[in-house]
Amino acid sequence: MLTVRAPATSANLGSGFDVFGVALERPADVVRVSKADRTTIEVTGAGSQFIPEDPEKNTVGAVAEALAAPAHIQIDKGVRPASGLGSSAASAAAAAVGLNALYDRGYTREELVPIAAKGEAVVSGDAHDDNVAPSILGGFTIATHSGVRQVDASIPLVACLPDIVVSTRDARRVVPEHARVEQLVETVGNAATLTTGMHRNDPELVGEGMHDTVVTPARAELIDGYEAVREAALSAGATGVTISGAGPTVIAACHEGSQRAIASAMLDTFGDHGVEARAYQSRIGRGAQIF
Ligand SMILES: Nc1ncnc2c1ncn2[C@@H]1O[C@H](COP(=O)(O)OP(=O)(O)O)[C@@H](O)[C@H]1O
Numbered sequence: 415m416l417t418v419r420a421p422a423t424s425a426n427l428g429s430g431f432d433v434f435g436v437a438l439e440r441p442a443d444v445v446r447v448s449k450a451d452r453t454t455i456e457v458t459g460a461g462s463q464f465i466p467e468d469p470e471k472n473t474v475g476a477v478a479e480a481l482a483a484p485a486h487i488q489i490d491k492g493v494r495p496a497s498g499l500g501s502s503a504a505s506a507a508a509a510a511v512g513l514n515a516l517y518d519r520g521y522t523r524e525e526l527v528p529i530a531a532k533g534e535a536v537v538s539g540d541a542h543d544d545n546v547a548p549s550i551l552g553g554f555t556i557a558t559h560s561g562v563r564q565v566d567a568s569i570p571l572v573a574c575l576p577d578i579v580v581s582t583r584d585a586r587r588v589v590p591e592h593a594r595v596e597q598l599v600e601t602v603g604n605a606a607t608l609t610t611g612m613h614r615n616d617p618e619l620v621g622e623g624m625h626d627t628v629v630t631p632a633r634a635e636l637i638d639g640y641e642a643v644r645e646a647a648l649s650a651g652a653t654g655v656t657i658s659g660a661g662p663t664v665i666a667a668c669h670e671g672s673q674r675a676i677a678s679a680m681l682d683t684f685g686d687h688g689v690e691a692r693a694y695q696s697r698i699g700r701g702a703q704i705f
């Protein structure tokens with residue numbers, strides 16, 4: 415038997431829709447894999463009552479099939495499903511890393527990214543790599559059709575998860591089909607600024623580059639209190655704030671030492687809108703680890 419811990423992730427970061435992602439230090443899924451004649455799945459932990467154990471419907475089932483690695487897979491969920499924190503991807507990433515080692519398949523971590531993304535296709539109808547890449551590789555990742563680039567950045571973050579459910583599938587339906595050229599120009603500038611910030615470990619540049627006027631405003635409508643929470647986090651010292659993944663988590667970048675004040679401002683503001691929430695004070699962290 416092998417045990418793997420794979421972290422929650424935050425995709426998009428505003429300007430990098432379907433491309434950028436970061437690994438968080440916490441929360442994480444813990445997945446145990448043991449060889450078996452056929453794949454069976456057991457799920458416990460956060461939101462497990464909403465997660466199917468049928469291998470055809472769980473992200474880890476698609477990964478086991480892609481690796482031809484049948485196994486009994488126990489998933490202890492630390493990342494709540496439909497959170498915008500790459501919940502389905504954390505399980506898929508852990509299963510890919512664990513089954514690759516258990517069956518000695520010899521894939522590199524980079525090669526495991528598209529394999530784990532097959533799990534994402536099961537739940538969102540789309541094999542996007544932007545959550546599985548940072549969950550497997552850690553750091554900041556840029557996932558494109560040509561492959562994945564990774565930067566070992568270290569930026570303080572606050573991820574505030576309200577008690578609202580937004581499924582990735584639903585949030586993909588509200589993404590605008592067209593953008594104006596001015597928005598394209600602005601997005602390229604912001605994405606380049608954010609990438610430079612990650613290379614320099616500069617929270618100001620990362621925060622500035624999180625600005626987005628294309629996808630985020632459409633999705634903000636699905637999150638009660640989003641605009642007020644964003645403003646509260648900025649007033650408490652955040653350098654940038656946006657929706658994490660498809661939402662409803664709201665993610666803030668900041669300088670070291672200001673996470674606590676930002677977390678408290680975000681929680682209070684969701685509370686003012688009658689929404690319970692929890693906050694993770696974190697940083698960009700490492701990828702999946704085998705114990
Ligand atoms: N191993 C898994 N972990 C979490 N959710 C899973 C898993 N397998 C399938 N799902 C399904 O995926 C959906 C959640 O995925 P998604 O909306 O992408 O959430 P998140 O944004 O948190 O990853 C839920 O319908 C859940 O039942």
Ligand SMILES: N[C@@H](CCOP(=O)(O)O)C(=O)O
Nearest residue numbers: 425432498499500582659660
């Ligand atoms: N790029 C995707 C990312 C979805 O992330 P999740 O954490 O909400 O699953 C999107 O924005 O749809």
